[in-house]
Amino acid sequence: MEPIIKVENLSKVFGTRIKQSVQLLEEGKTKEQILKETGDTVGVNRANFEVYPGEIFVIMGLSGSGKSTLIRLINRLIEPTEGSIIIGDQDLAKADKATLRDIRRKKLGMVFQSFALFPHRTVLENAAFGLEVQKVSKAEREKKAQEALELVGLGSYMHQYPDQLSGGMQQRVGLARALANDPDVLLMDEAFSALDPLIRKDMQDELVDLQAQMARTILFITHDLDEALRIGDRIALMRDGVIVQIGTPEEILMNPANAYVEKFVEDVDRSKVLTAQHIMNRPEMINIDNHGPRVALERMREEAISGVYVVDSKRNLVGYVTADAASKAIKEQKQLRDVLITDIPTVDKDLPMSDIFNVIHDSPLPIAVTEDGRLLGVLVRGAVIAALSEEGEVNMNV
Amino acid sequence: MSSILDFAPRIPIAEKTKDFVDWMTDAFSGIFGYLKKDGKEALNGLSDAMEAIPPVVVIILVALLAFFITGKKFGLATFSVFGLWLIYNQGFWSQLIDTFTLVLVSSLLSVVIGIPLGILMAKSKVAEAIITPVLDFMQTMPAFVYLIPAVAFFGIGMVPGVFASLIFATPPTVRMTNLGIRQVSTELVEAADAFGSTPGQKLFKVELPMAKSTMMAGVNQTIMLALSMVVTASMIGAPGLGSEVLSALQRAQVGPGFAAGLGIVILAIIVDRLAQNVNKSKKKAS
Numbered sequence: 079m080e081p082i083i084k085v086e087n088l089s090k091v092f093g094t095r096i097k098q099s100v101q102l103l104e105e106g107k108t109k110e111q112i113l114k115e116t117g118d119t120v121g122v123n124r125a126n127f128e129v130y131p132g133e134i135f136v137i138m139g140l141s142g143s144g145k146s147t148l149i150r151l152i153n154r155l156i157e158p159t160e161g162s163i164i165i166g167d168q169d170l171a172k173a174d175k176a177t178l179r180d181i182r183r184k185k186l187g188m189v190f191q192s193f194a195l196f197p198h199r200t201v202l203e204n205a206a207f208g209l210e211v212q213k214v215s216k217a218e219r220e221k222k223a224q225e226a227l228e229l230v231g232l233g234s235y236m237h238q239y240p241d242q243l244s245g246g247m248q249q250r251v252g253l254a255r256a257l258a259n260d261p262d263v264l265l266m267d268e269a270f271s272a273l274d275p276l277i278r279k280d281m282q283d284e285l286v287d288l289q290a291q292m293a294r295t296i297l298f299i300t301h302d303l304d305e306a307l308r309i310g311d312r313i314a315l316m317r318d319g320v321i322v323q324i325g326t327p328e329e330i331l332m333n334p335a336n337a338y339v340e341k342f343v344e345d346v347d348r349s350k351v352l353t354a355q356h357i358m359n360r361p362e363m364i365n366i367d368n369h370g371p372r373v374a375l376e377r378m379r380e381e382a383i384s385g386v387y388v389v390d391s392k393r394n395l396v397g398y399v400t401a402d403a404a405s406k407a408i409k410e411q412k413q414l415r416d417v418l419i420t421d422i423p424t425v426d427k428d429l430p431m432s433d434i435f436n437v438i439h440d441s442p443l444p445i446a447v448t449e450d451g452r453l454l455g456v457l458v459r460g461a462v463i464a465a466l467s468e469e470g471e472v473n474m475n476v
Numbered sequence: 477m478s479s480i481l482d483f484a485p486r487i488p489i490a491e492k493t494k495d496f497v498d499w500m501t502d503a504f505s506g507i508f509g510y511l512k513k514d515g516k517e518a519l520n521g522l523s524d525a526m527e528a529i530p531p532v533v534v535i536i537l538v539a540l541l542a543f544f545i546t547g548k549k550f551g552l553a554t555f556s557v558f559g560l561w562l563i564y565n566q567g568f569w570s571q572l573i574d575t576f577t578l579v580l581v582s583s584l585l586s587v588v589i590g591i592p593l594g595i596l597m598a599k600s601k602v603a604e605a606i607i608t609p610v611l612d613f614m615q616t617m618p619a620f621v622y623l624i625p626a627v628a629f630f631g632i633g634m635v636p637g638v639f640a641s642l643i644f645a646t647p648p649t650v651r652m653t654n655l656g657i658r659q660v661s662t663e664l665v666e667a668a669d670a671f672g673s674t675p676g677q678k679l680f681k682v683e684l685p686m687a688k689s690t691m692m693a694g695v696n697q698t699i700m701l702a703l704s705m706v707v708t709a710s711m712i713g714a715p716g717l718g719s720e721v722l723s724a725l726q727r728a729q730v731g732p733g734f735a736a737g738l739g740i741v742i743l744a745i746i747v748d749r750l751a752q753n754v755n756k757s758k759k760k761a762s
Contacts, residue, residue, distance in 0.1 A: 155666050183672030194663035198685045208671040211681070259671065 081128035082262060082295050083152065088125045088161035088171075090147055090319075093118025100160055109318040121147035123319035124161070129263070134289060134296045136306040139316030145299045148316070149267050152297065153186045154178055165263075183212050187256030191268035193248045195240040201227065201251050202236040208259040219258075226258040227251070229288070246277040253285075257292075266298045270305065282308050307331070315339050332356075354434060355427040357462055358447040358455025363387040366396050371407040371414050374399050387446060387453055388418060395446055395453040398422045424448050427455075431462065438462055497625045508629045515635040523577040523634075531569050535560045538746065545753045552749050559742035568717060568739045575706050575716035575743065578634060582641035582702045587695055590646045594653020594691070595679065604654065611647040619644050619705060623712045637705075637714030645701035652694025656687025692755035699751055703744050717743070 091099045091112075099118040102111070109120040122144045129135045139145040150156040152163055154170060163170040165185055173181065187208070195204050202220060203210075205227050209219035227233050230250040240248055249269060256264055270278045286309055289296060300306050306313050307327045314324045315338075323335035334340035362381050364374050366388050377386050378401050385400040397418035407417045423441045425434060427449045438445055438459055445457040501508065526534075535557055542552040563572050597604045622643050626636035660683050668678040684691075710718035717739045724733030 150666075153670055155669055179672040179674065181672075182670060186670070188667070188670035190663050190667060192663055194661070194667040196664065196667075196682060196685075207667075207681075211668075211671055211673045211677050255671075265670075 079130050082131045082165070083129040083297070084162075084164040085125055085127050085152070086162045086164070088148070088151055088163060089123055089159050090121035090144075090151055090156060091118050091159045092121055096159060103160075109320075120144075120319045121156070122151060125319075125321050127314055127321060127324055129295060129297055131262075131295050132293045133311040134286075134298055134309050136298045136300060136310035136313045137316060137321075138300055138303060138306040138310075138313055140301055143316040144319035145301075145316050146267060147319075149265050149297065149299050153182055153188060153265060183208065183259065185262045187259050187261035187264050189249070189252045189256050189264065189266040189269040192272055193240070193245075193252045195248055195251055195255075197240055200237050200239055201232065201243070204240065204251055205254045205258050207255055212259075222260075223254070223258045226254040229257060230254045230284075244277075245273050246281060249273060249281065261294075263295045263297060266296060268299055268301065271300065271302065278305070279308075285309060352431040353427065354425050354429045354431070354447045354457060355454065357431065357434075358427075358457050359461055361387050361446070361453055361456040363389050363393075363453060364399075365389060365391060366414060367391050369414070371399070371404040371412075371417070374414065375401060375404040375408070378404070385443070387456070388414065389453050393453055394451045395422075395424065395448055396420070398443060398446075419443070422446055425457070434462060497628055500625075501628050504629075512630045512635055515630070515638070516633055519577060519581060519634040519638070522581070523573050526577065527570055527573045531560075531564050535564075542746070542750060545750060547753075552746070552753075556746050559746060563739045563742060566735050566739065568720065568736060571715065571717045571720055571736070572739060572743065574634070574714075575703075575718060575740070578637055578641065578706060578709065578714055578716060579699065579702045579743075579747070582638045582645060582705070583695075583699045585638065585642050586646040586649055586698045586702065589642070590649030590694070590698065591653050591691065593646075594650045594694075595657065597650065597654040598657035598683075607650065611650060614643050615647050619708045620711070623708070627712050632713035634714050636712050637709030640709055640712070641702045641705040644705050645698045648697035648701065649691070649694045652697070653687065653691050656690030656694075657683045659690060660686040689755055692751075696748065696751045696755070699747055700744065703740065703747065706740060 089100065089103055091103070093099060093116065095116040095118055099112050099116045099120070102115060103120065103123060107115070109123060112118060112120050125148060127135075137145045137148060147156055151158045152170075154163075154173075158171050161171060165181060168177065168181065170178065170181060196207065199207070202223055205223035206219040209222060214222075224233065224236060227236060227250075230253050232247060232250050232254065235243060235247065235251075240251060243251065249272075252269070270281050273281060282305060285296070288294075298306075298309060310327055312324060312326055313330050314321050315330065315335075316322065317338050323330060323339050325333075330339065362377060362383060364377055364386055367390055374386055374388070378384065385398055387398055388396045390396055397420040399414060399418055403417035403419070404414075406412070407414060422443055423437055424446045425437055425448070427447050434445070434457060438457060446453055447455040447457060538556045538560060539553040542556045543550065546552050560572075563569065593607060597607050619640065622640040623636070626639045630636040630639055664682055664686065665678065668682040673681065706714070706716055706718035707721050708718070710716065710722045713719075717736050720736035721733055721740070724730070724736060
């Protein structure tokens with residue numbers, strides 16, 4: 079797939095000895111070294127990434143990591159020092175003023191951290207602003223603005239002023255203003271950071287829903303890893319102006335590229351990210367088509383366990399047999415099938431760990447992890463708890 | 477004995493200034509002559525026209541304006557009726573009109589010149605660096621000093637009065653326009669840019685509306701400064717309440733001086749409250 083935005087070697091240096099600093103950047107010096115040598119501040123250090131249509135690409139970093147500078151370089155609210163920003167077939171970094179304006183109007187919408195609504199305009203006029211500067215007729219721009227407002231659930235607040243709305247509603251107006259232009263890419267700069275936690279979660283969910291409806295591309299900036307994990311299809315981690323890692327939420331969590339990323343993801347609530355397949359163990363199983371109770375008992379003895387799973391030839395889970403049941407079957411000359419426990423707790427491989435607790439808590443039996451009925455693994459209480467701790471074993475090769 | 481400070485002869489600032497003003501008077505005599513003649517006619521025409529309206533009509537109109545602009549309250553309206561009647565009662569009506577003409581024209585010109593200058597300052601660091609010291613100079617140089625070239629350029633009367641008031645009263649409008657635009661939050665300016673506004677759209681749709689109340693505070697100050705110039709301007713023959721104060725001063729007549737001075741105070745209060753309420757009612761509307 080063609081990327082919708084392609085950022086190549088994009089750098090921003092603030093200061094007075096720019097040329098020298100750029101030279102140093104190219105020599106691979108760090109932000110700190112350059113500050114010492116030239117007194118210039120490196121905002122963004124040779125960033126490279128691609129954003130694909132329809133994805134939510136999150137740029138995450140702590141304050142001062144350059145993420146806000148980076149998003150402003152993309153629509154050139156801040157002039158790049160070096161590098162290129164390719165949108166469609168145009169390099170925005172080299173575009174003249176008229177082209178830049180045109181791209182901003184048609185292709186890029188922006189949502190701001192503290193909403194940046196115009197207090198002297200009504201909600202409707204705010205939402206219509208982007209179309210107004212394009213000189214779209216009043217009737218048409220108000221129609222589109224109204225549609226955008228309805229999309230974010232604010233259809234009935236059109237004639238209010240922004241200061242009459244709550245923070246969450248104001249940011250919906252901000253979102254509607256960006257959507258009314260029908261841009262290819264939404265740039266969202268810490269869009270939910272100013273909202274209180276409950277509203278923030280709602281907005282995150284809503285954004286993901288909207289995204290699913292509209293299949294728009296979103297470039298989202300945040301300092302909150304939980305937020306990044308919640309909404310991001312891919313995440314870029316920034317530090318000191320450098321993008322240190324780009325990957326899916328799982329890749330970032332499970333294979334941190336360096337100590338910085340590792341430290342960053344350390345505090346994350348692992349129970350929300352890990353799913354059953356990450357913490358399951360290899361199941362002991364026997365095939366009901368080939369094996370009888372004797373094999374089952376023998377297997378249990380070998381492995382020093384008190385029960386095994388029973389599957390068919392296609393590895394579909396049939397049931398569970400305990401040692402007691404197996405010896406009873408041998409004594410009474412019964413089939414394995416007659417002594418199976420079929421009512422066993424089962425979870426899907428994608429069930430988040432936080433939900434597993436409820437299942438495992440009141441189950442006397444181990445829990446089977448399945449995918450479309452096929453047995454993949456088993457969850458043992460000890461392993462689940464261990465996985466929550468930093469040292470817990472998790473297997474990512476699934 | 478000569479001091480180390482005497483290393484250079486006296487620099488002829490006074491002479492050079494005189495030469496410069498003489499040269500200006502000469503070089504721009506065409507424009508100055510035109511302003512002097514036509515400006516005078518226009519100002520006189522304006523004050524004659526206002527004087528032609530019967531005082532009772534003026535008082536009623538001002539009272540109505542005050543009533544509606546303050547949100548249908550009687551305070552300022554009552555004060556206006558009583559205050560203006562008092563001025564009439566003291567026999568200063570035509571002087572009041574002259575003073576009002578002077579203040580009105582110099583304030584309007586100050587705003588017309590000051591707002592674009594303020595915008596220029598807000599948009600350009602170079603312009604700000606140049607204009608700021610000029611404004612400081614205009615405001616700190618004693619106002620009497622402007623009177624001398626004003627007379628040289630425009631003779632005596634209302635026109636040099638407007639000129640001197642203009643110099644004295646313009647700076648607040650310029651400064652507050654600059655300040656108001658610079659105070660617009662970065663994110664709002666970024667929002668205007670991010671949606672592809674042209675510089676003109678950004679100015680008229682975002683910056684000026686946001687800066688409006690700060691600018692209006694500057695305009696209000698400008699009006700007050702123009703009012704405070706009426707006595708000074710009367711020294712070069714600008715007619716009005718100021719010249720009554722001046723002539724009372726010259727004859728050491730405390731009574732008439734106070735009466736005319738009171739007229740200025742009444743005018744100042746009415747104009748100030750009206751201007752402030754215009755600002756407030758606009759804020760409420762937005």
